[in-house]
Amino acid sequence: MPTVAPLDLEGHCVAAVFLDNVPHFALADGAVHRLDNGHKTMQANDGLLAAFHDAANDRLITGGEDGKVFAVRPGGEVAELASAGKKWITSVAAGPQGAIAYASGKTAFVRFADGKTKEFAHPRSVEGLAFSPKGMRFGVARYNGATLHFPAAEGKPVELEWAGAHTGITFSPDGAFLITTMQENALHGWKLADGKHMRMSGYPGKVKSLSWSVKGKWLASSGAPAAIVWPFASKDGPMGKAPLELGTRGNTMVTCVACHPSQEVTAIGYEDGMVIAARFADAKEVLLRRPGKGAITSMMWDKEERRIVFGSAAGDCGVIDITA
Amino acid sequence: MSDAQTQIPVTVLTGYLGAGKTTLLNRILSENHGRRYAVIVNEFGEIGIDNDLIVESDEEIYEMNNGCVCCTVRGDLIRVVEGLMRRPGRFDAIVVETTGLADPVPVAQTFFMDDDVRSKTKLDAVVALVDAKHLPLRLKDSKEAEDQIAFADVVVLNKTDLVTPEELEKVEATIRAINPAARIHRTERAGVALREVLDRGAFDLSRALENDPQFLEAHDHDHDHDHDHHDHDGHDHHHHDHTSDIHDVTVKSVSLRGGEMDPKKFFPWIEKVTQMEGPNILRLKGIIALKGDDERYVLQGVHMILEGDHQRAWKDGEKHESRLVFIGRDLDEERLRKSFEACQAA
Numbered sequence: 265m266p267t268v269a270p271l272d273l274e275g276h277c278v279a280a281v282f283l284d285n286v287p288h289f290a291l292a293d294g295a296v297h298r299l300d301n302g303h304k305t306m307q308a309n310d311g312l313l314a315a316f317h318d319a320a321n322d323r324l325i326t327g328g329e330d331g332k333v334f335a336v337r338p339g340g341e342v343a344e345l346a347s348a349g350k351k352w353i354t355s356v357a358a359g360p361q362g363a364i365a366y367a368s369g370k371t372a373f374v375r376f377a378d379g380k381t382k383e384f385a386h387p388r389s390v391e392g393l394a395f396s397p398k399g400m401r402f403g404v405a406r407y408n409g410a411t412l413h414f415p416a417a418e419g420k421p422v423e424l425e426w427a428g429a430h431t432g433i434t435f436s437p438d439g440a441f442l443i444t445t446m447q448e449n450a451l452h453g454w455k456l457a458d459g460k461h462m463r464m465s466g467y468p469g470k471v472k473s474l475s476w477s478v479k480g481k482w483l484a485s486s487g488a489p490a491a492i493v494w495p496f497a498s499k500d501g502p503m504g505k506a507p508l509e510l511g512t513r514g515n516t517m518v519t520c521v522a523c524h525p526s527q528e529v530t531a532i533g534y535e536d537g538m539v540i541a542a543r544f545a546d547a548k549e550v551l552l553r554r555p556g557k558g559a560i561t562s563m564m565w566d567k568e569e570r571r572i573v574f575g576s577a578a579g580d581c582g583v584i585d586i587t588a
Numbered sequence: 589m590s591d592a593q594t595q596i597p598v599t600v601l602t603g604y605l606g607a608g609k610t611t612l613l614n615r616i617l618s619e620n621h622g623r624r625y626a627v628i629v630n631e632f633g634e635i636g637i638d639n640d641l642i643v644e645s646d647e648e649i650y651e652m653n654n655g656c657v658c659c660t661v662r663g664d665l666i667r668v669v670e671g672l673m674r675r676p677g678r679f680d681a682i683v684v685e686t687t688g689l690a691d692p693v694p695v696a697q698t699f700f701m702d703d704d705v706r707s708k709t710k711l712d713a714v715v716a717l718v719d720a721k722h723l724p725l726r727l728k729d730s731k732e733a734e735d736q737i738a739f740a741d742v743v744v745l746n747k748t749d750l751v752t753p754e755e756l757e758k759v760e761a762t763i764r765a766i767n768p769a770a771r772i773h774r775t776e777r778a779g780v781a782l783r784e785v786l787d788r789g790a791f792d793l794s795r796a797l798e799n800d801p802q803f804l805e806a807h808d809h810d811h812d813h814d815h816d817h818h819d820h821d822g823h824d825h826h827h828h829d830h831t832s833d834i835h836d837v838t839v840k841s842v843s844l845r846g847g848e849m850d851p852k853k854f855f856p857w858i859e860k861v862t863q864m865e866g867p868n869i870l871r872l873k874g875i876i877a878l879k880g881d882d883e884r885y886v887l888q889g890v891h892m893i894l895e896g897d898h899q900r901a902w903k904d905g906e907k908h909e910s911r912l913v914f915i916g917r918d919l920d921e922e923r924l925r926k927s928f929e930a931c932q933a934a
Contacts, residue, residue, distance in 0.1 A: 313674075329640070329671070352644075354671075407648070
């Protein structure tokens with residue numbers, strides 16, 4: 265029977281992650297709480313808007329209302345990486361070789377590990393950022409499509425067009441596909457080898473959470489009363505195939521998904537705070553946490569695949585131990 | 589989801605550069621009114637007040653991918669409102685300042701079309717600042733100045749000290765011709781009482797129209813005036829309006845009045861009108877008496893977005909009458925009137 269160790273905080277949890285196996289909770293007010301032999305707190309941004317877990321470097325990159333970018337490391341170290349003026353930093357991402365990207369208004373910035381920074385101006389707002397897992401390449405979600413930049417080299421960016429507002433972006437773990445979330449209730453995808461389009465629609469709500477399963481065979485998504493899980497194992501991705509619908513509930517929506525690190529299982533968080541795990545093969549479900557005060561906003565599995573850290577919009581966060 | 593108790597009211601401030609928006613914003617931020625405002629501006633510009641809750645945002649207009657040209661939202665507002673609402677304890681209300689040339693429609697539609705924004709905030713009113721001296725020129729060289737007035741719930745007619753009483757009368761008559769439903773306040777240095785621009789509930793169906801007697805009176809007072817305007821606009825004949833030089837006005841209003849409506853006819857009709865005429869309708873407001881219904885039905889719309897609800901019981905002795913105002917362009921008044929009247933209960 266899974267057990268939940270709750271941590272009741274004040275405010276909206278933007279990111280709940282493990283850093284060096286210690287649960288960390290980054291809240292919208294910029295406080296980062298951690299359960300490290302007791303409850304400890306440190307301060308990152310003055311108003312934290314965006315966070316990205318940099319798995320390769322075991323750190324959390326945050327951006328905020330103060331126009332600054334911080335790196336939160338295990339043990340309570342908070343370091344300012346960049347400052348972009350008075351405007352909000354609305355999106356952050358981490359990439360290969362210690363590089364990070366952040367966006368403010370219409371400009372995307374890449375900061376390399378040596379501290380050198382490069383600016384990428386766009387005609388419209390930068391809505392989302394993601395690095396490709398391979399090579400020094402990053403994608404920008406924007407109005408009417410996505411733009412691919414190669415920050416380590418000179419040369420023109422690659423423009424991928426699709427009408428509508430693209431708000432978030434992710435690459436498949438093998439780098440073959442680029443997927444965006446849209447202002448309308450849909451995902452859009454490009455197969456990068458040939459630019460082929462993929463439309464994934466039918467969601468009753470906006471898709472705000474995406475998670476790739478082990479080896480990128482599936483892409484789990486929120487935005488419906490069930491977790492919508494698209495098959496990406498074949499070379500053309502999900503085209504012409506129906507997605508799995510896991511953990512369907514009648515009276516609430518899925519707000520967060522987090523795939524298991526090694527098995528074809530996803531943790532599913534709901535608007536009412538409930539968390540379950542569901543297996544892709546047979547859709548079997550296990551209840552992990554009963555409904556709470558707020559929508560689940562963030563989840564992550566630990567390396568030992570034993571615990572899930574979760575955060576909510578109302579601040580009722582915690583750690584689920586599935587082996588206990 | 590949309591709990592009226594926790595929805596934060598949003599005031600939209602439009603107006604040309606130099607009309608007095610910054611002066612009004614500075615007053616909103618500095619006067620002691622007991623409420624805290626988050627302000628979303630296009631540029632920090634001349635706001636001389638240091639405040640964490642002034643957010644600079646690039647006006648970002650997104651067309652929705654549904655084939656409807658008038659379905660536009662402000663993408664940047666969706667993001668900023670989402671960010672602000674994650675820490676709701678910091679402020680009581682939001683003010684959005686638009687750029688001088690801004691079309692007010694995408695701003696307003698954001699609060700109806702985006703589910704996240706809609707669940708957390710509610711549009712309170714659209715306030716247009718107008719420079720009394722420069723309005724005639726503005727109307728000549730842009731469509732936006734007219735749109736801003738046509739779309740407004742409250743018009744602050746500012747810089748009245750820079751014009752003669754005659755010029756002022758003329759400017760006010762022009763504003764009235766564009767938008768008979770708006771409240772007009774004459775001011776110098778944007779010196780309007782803040783309660784007249786904030787917390788108006790102009791989009792709140794339970795309050796709209798109720799606290800807006802001007803909207804109802806306007807029909808009677810401006811009826812003839814509207815007619816002149818209409819003829820003039822259609823260029824049927826060269827009839828000169830003596831009080832207002834409204835050559836550059838392309839927006840017009842159509843005020844309809846009727847008895848009790850047959851709901852089986854009225855609802856399909858208003859749906860159809862907003863579907864077909866949506867792109868031409870800037871605003872619509874109405875109070876409808878439905879046959880066999882002892883409550884008033886109130887309606888409001890922006891382009892193709894239509895919202896309606898029961899408001900309150902008809903009072904004893906209150907005349908069961910239906911009133912509807914459209915403000916827009918290229919509206920066929922005759923056809924609207926006839927088809928509206930055809931919806932009346934037998």
